[in-house]
Amino acid sequence: MDINIKIGEQLAQLRKQKGYTQEHLASILELHEDYIGKIERGQRNPSVKTLLLILDNLKIKYSDFFALLEDA
């Protein structure tokens, strides 16, 4: 599976666990809601910086995120 699809699925799952909507997350990050949706569907190739900014806002440690990704 494409890595961007795996990353997107993991992000969507964690965002929902935190009870955030795409809209809420987008507004915190000052990103467009559509962009969050596209990242979650693996339709964008985000920079490391953008991914880490999303993880900061979801209060997820980077190493924990990638450990989840490796186990998925």
Next chain:
Amino acid sequence: MDINIKIGEQLAQLRKQKGYTQEHLASILELHEDYIGKIERGQRNPSVKTLLLILDNLKIKYSDFFALLEDA
């Protein structure tokens, strides 16, 4: 410090530990040698996909890389 600078420094250190030159790594990845140098100096904003490809080739677990980054 900008996250791309931290990432670049960490990558450069790990590449040297593996005994790879920038040129060697670039040729494996089919990327330009200059691009590797710029990533290592934090002068590029690489995609997650590119970073993970580099880590794959350095045989470094993603979660280990980000754990090092968090401790740096």
